[in-house]
Amino acid sequence: MNWLSISSNAFIIAFFLYCFSFIGFCIAIGGRRWSNRDVEAHKKRWARIGFVLAILGWVSHLVFFFTRWKGGGHIPTSNMYEFMTFLGMAIMFAFIVVYLIYRTALLGAFATPLVVIIIAYASVFPSEVQPLIPALNSIWLKVHVTTAAAGEAFFAVSFAAALVQLLRVVDFSSKEKSAVRQQRGVEWVLIFIIVIIGFLVSVFGFRAGGYSAEFRQENFEIDQQGQELDSVQSVKYDLPPIVAPYNSETVHMTSFLGMEQPLFEAPSWMNGVNAGRKLNTVIWSIISGAILYGIARLIARKPLAAVIHPHLDGIDPEDLDEISYRAIAIGFPVFTLGALIFAMIWAQIAWSRFWGWDPKEVWALITWLFYSAYLHLRLSRGWQGTKSAWLAVIGFIVVLFTLIGVNLVIAGLHSYAGV
Amino acid sequence: MFQNTKCECGHQNPTGTVLCEYCGKPLVEDLPLDSPLEMRYDGVARRSQKDNPALIDRVWNFFSSVKIAVYLIVITLIGAAIGTIYPQESTFINLDDPAQYYRDTYGTWGAVYQALGFSRTYESWWFIGLLVMIGTSLVVCSLDRVLPLYKALSKQQVRKHLTFINRQQTVYKAKLEQNPEEWTESFAKQLKRKHYKVKIEGTALLAEKNRFSRWGPYINHIGLIIFLLAVLGRGVPAWHMDQYVSMDEGQTKQIPNTNYYVKNEDFTVEYYKDEELPDNLKGTARAKLYETKAVLYECTADCDDPIKEPVLTEVDRHDIQVNSPLSYKGLKLYQYNYEQRIRLITVKPMLVDSRTGEKYGPFELPMSNPPLTYTAGPYTLKLSDVYPDFGMDEQNRPMTKSRDPNNPAFVFIVTGPGLDESGEIYIYFPLPNAEDKQLQQMINASFQKSGNNSGRFSFEVGKMENVSFSEYTTYLNVRVDRAMPYIWVGAAISMIGLVMGFYWHHRRVWLRIDDGILTLGAHTNKNTFGIRSEVAGALKKTGIEVDPKALDNRRNTR
Ligand code: HEM
Numbered sequence: 018m019n020w021l022s023i024s025s026n027a028f029i030i031a032f033f034l035y036c037f038s039f040i041g042f043c044i045a046i047g048g049r050r051w052s053n054r055d056v057e058a059h060k061k062r063w064a065r066i067g068f069v070l071a072i073l074g075w076v077s078h079l080v081f082f083f084t085r086w087k088g089g090g091h092i093p094t095s096n097m098y099e100f101m102t103f104l105g106m107a108i109m110f111a112f113i114v115v116y117l118i119y120r121t122a123l124l125g126a127f128a129t130p131l132v133v134i135i136i137a138y139a140s141v142f143p144s145e146v147q148p149l150i151p152a153l154n155s156i157w158l159k160v161h162v163t164t165a166a167a168g169e170a171f172f173a174v175s176f177a178a179a180l181v182q183l184l185r186v187v188d189f190s191s192k193e194k195s196a197v198r199q200q201r202g203v204e205w206v207l208i209f210i211i212v213i214i215g216f217l218v219s220v221f222g223f224r225a226g227g228y229s230a231e232f233r234q235e236n237f238e239i240d241q242q243g244q245e246l247d248s249v250q251s252v253k254y255d256l257p258p259i260v261a262p263y264n265s266e267t268v269h270m271t272s273f274l275g276m277e278q279p280l281f282e283a284p285s286w287m288n289g290v291n292a293g294r295k296l297n298t299v300i301w302s303i304i305s306g307a308i309l310y311g312i313a314r315l316i317a318r319k320p321l322a323a324v325i326h327p328h329l330d331g332i333d334p335e336d337l338d339e340i341s342y343r344a345i346a347i348g349f350p351v352f353t354l355g356a357l358i359f360a361m362i363w364a365q366i367a368w369s370r371f372w373g374w375d376p377k378e379v380w381a382l383i384t385w386l387f388y389s390a391y392l393h394l395r396l397s398r399g400w401q402g403t404k405s406a407w408l409a410v411i412g413f414i415v416v417l418f419t420l421i422g423v424n425l426v427i428a429g430l431h432s433y434a435g436v
Numbered sequence: 437m438f439q440n441t442k443c444e445c446g447h448q449n450p451t452g453t454v455l456c457e458y459c460g461k462p463l464v465e466d467l468p469l470d471s472p473l474e475m476r477y478d479g480v481a482r483r484s485q486k487d488n489p490a491l492i493d494r495v496w497n498f499f500s501s502v503k504i505a506v507y508l509i510v511i512t513l514i515g516a517a518i519g520t521i522y523p524q525e526s527t528f529i530n531l532d533d534p535a536q537y538y539r540d541t542y543g544t545w546g547a548v549y550q551a552l553g554f555s556r557t558y559e560s561w562w563f564i565g566l567l568v569m570i571g572t573s574l575v576v577c578s579l580d581r582v583l584p585l586y587k588a589l590s591k592q593q594v595r596k597h598l599t600f601i602n603r604q605q606t607v608y609k610a611k612l613e614q615n616p617e618e619w620t621e622s623f624a625k626q627l628k629r630k631h632y633k634v635k636i637e638g639t640a641l642l643a644e645k646n647r648f649s650r651w652g653p654y655i656n657h658i659g660l661i662i663f664l665l666a667v668l669g670r671g672v673p674a675w676h677m678d679q680y681v682s683m684d685e686g687q688t689k690q691i692p693n694t695n696y697y698v699k700n701e702d703f704t705v706e707y708y709k710d711e712e713l714p715d716n717l718k719g720t721a722r723a724k725l726y727e728t729k730a731v732l733y734e735c736t737a738d739c740d741d742p743i744k745e746p747v748l749t750e751v752d753r754h755d756i757q758v759n760s761p762l763s764y765k766g767l768k769l770y771q772y773n774y775e776q777r778i779r780l781i782t783v784k785p786m787l788v789d790s791r792t793g794e795k796y797g798p799f800e801l802p803m804s805n806p807p808l809t810y811t812a813g814p815y816t817l818k819l820s821d822v823y824p825d826f827g828m829d830e831q832n833r834p835m836t837k838s839r840d841p842n843n844p845a846f847v848f849i850v851t852g853p854g855l856d857e858s859g860e861i862y863i864y865f866p867l868p869n870a871e872d873k874q875l876q877q878m879i880n881a882s883f884q885k886s887g888n889n890s891g892r893f894s895f896e897v898g899k900m901e902n903v904s905f906s907e908y909t910t911y912l913n914v915r916v917d918r919a920m921p922y923i924w925v926g927a928a929i930s931m932i933g934l935v936m937g938f939y940w941h942h943r944r945v946w947l948r949i950d951d952g953i954l955t956l957g958a959h960t961n962k963n964t965f966g967i968r969s970e971v972a973g974a975l976k977k978t979g980i981e982v983d984p985k986a987l988d989n990r991r992n993t994r
Contacts, residue, residue, distance in 0.1 A: 148712055
């Protein structure tokens, strides 16, 4: 066995351990009402099981990381697959730290699935070890990426705690306007998560089925010297093409449910073949998310948030508020150091300017400004409780946009290949 | 608003005071009942809360409001986000007509975006204005608070008003079974073991730790101010330079607007080997490392003399790679890019007499700054014209397309034995491609037709050793950034402040015993969970069992 195969096995083990850990935490919370049990003892026991599994999963994740480092010859944080798995590992670390301070099983029940989703998302990307381009071959880059991810990981834990807090305090019996708004808001966050799950389900589903389609697009461009450039690009789809790239022709396409041709073509302002593919992916995610959500609603017959809500009554919202805030308080300096200061040092050395207003840099700054607004609002405007929980939820969405959205929507110097 | 600022304990407080500076009793009548007290600056008055503000006070008040600060932060955030919708103009190296470009590439929205100036967001007056306002706000806000807070914290009373204690976040109230003095002593001992500084006055107690962490935010803000000033300072021309120099191998060039010259002695690229590449990239050339062996010279004499060659003295040398610039006295040379482009450096051609087959020379012909005369055997060649990038204009006359030596051509006047006094004219293309050779023949033939030469001579390089060429052109980015040290200092101070403020927490415990009733209040600026378990732990050691959660005074409020 070589290092890389040990590494990928460790990854799979970590993935399953995280799933089991999630189940453990769920039993700790949901099983409290099971008959003839000492509630406290039950909770303690299962929370401990969940936590031990989480630690084991994390250790396995570490094995994955270091063996891949050894086998690949450089620290595995240099493409999207590696970065997202690293982020998952960092979130697990942040969770362990926060759990050791506050010891709430609830946090586990929300943080572990987050990690599972993130490393599943990572697996969508090609997992081959890739050679580094010279600019990436710097110690500062390693330091920058790892600390930035660590800071973001604490924001992720804060998000988990804030989401529990919202699910816990939103009043589902009330018909008042503000309560209804909160109910909808929480439900939309859940829908957002389900759409991401829908994305994963469709990608892995069609990948397992071996689906493929290919398109060719011819491009005319007039360059700055006034010469006509004619380029042909082709793109492979893993998902059945509901939308084909703008002005493209089909090279080949496996038929899907009798669908032989793409249904639509992307609008003209979506430049390039990849824009069409990304739009197609988004449409598939929403469709599968909607199906998943529909099924869940059919079974539950009420909003999903209202299903989860009653299971959360054992914990004080104040404690959740504190956990969410504390995670941000721990993460903020780490994030500042990693995502801004180390990034500036590296940019200064590699690109001769510490700051270049590259979209990725700008979004790191936006994230930082957002959390500093959060801190100021909390400190001096007394924004605590639900208000600050909403900010923590939105903050993590900003983080995700910085990490993933910028690559998908806006490309810049940092862009890794995106799905 | 009229407010009585004289407390019942007799202390006269400044206007704007919320909690009596002396005993802590709330002075503002309309504080919400039974919610914990707002402890932010220990309730002291700040400058921005003065009566009858004059204009300067109003400006001060504006910038001292955290609400305004948050607005500024949020507006900056939104502005920065808008700037990422389309690429900024500054990311294009040469963009002649931005309006046209944005319209063509991004359609109507792009045109609107460009017209509104968002394609230059980060250089725009409003964005820089926001940064300046944030800076002002930082200074004013910090000054407005740090001094009063400092005063309040350095003159704390031990015995506080009962209302003050009762309305802290963390409160414990019970009848004390033990002797008050003895219990207070033993409780103080427990707190001391947790590194509290404890003061006792009879049966009143004040314990405090990590006060320094309160200065964290202010230190952070000072760092941010220094950082911002440094960023604005980069706008000063003398502090900032940003130039690009491109050099073929062996070439020396002046760094524009400086006294420095840089030479590219050699440029090398190393590519990934096939076995290092994953399957989908095998067979492609992927650069692993590239490097310019650079020498930096300073001009020491004849620098601005157009006739003489400048005298250069070597001051530094370095193998410049992407993550390893050459750095000399604040001047930094970065590897910016490279291009594979064959360029001749010198050739040593021979003059061939096609009548006799005899060859003369070789003579050395450098591509840049060629001398005016050459000798080849008995013949003298005078350079009459040089076309670094040979081309023909509309009337089929020779011209040079650019100043780059892409396709050099030299026109010589040959004189010597058996030739006319005025000499014969020949053109020479040193690049060894067929097209050029053909062109050379054609032009020389046309010279012959017009009587400018007899067609007797041609040129020949012969062996490869007679040609030296550069395979790559390297692009260096030359920077001076005198603000950088301040940038790093600001960032470092800011980080220190953040760590101080977030990883240590200021904690205080007050208690007093009145008629056997113990009233204890505790306050922290962060981590109430921690202080509750600390207080509960200390109480437990003195024989009072209490669940940390029961200490939370916020239960009844939301
Ligand atoms: C617009 C200008 C700003 C003003 C006027 C301002 C003002 C303040 C004030 C008054 C405090 C309260 C300090 C205390 O009571 O202990 C504070 C705290 C803080 N500020 Fe700022 N600030 C500004 C910008 C920033 C920025 C851009 C950051 C970015 C990191 C920042 C980071 C912090 C932090 C981390 C704290 C401590 C928060 C906490 O302890 O929860 N400030 N700021």
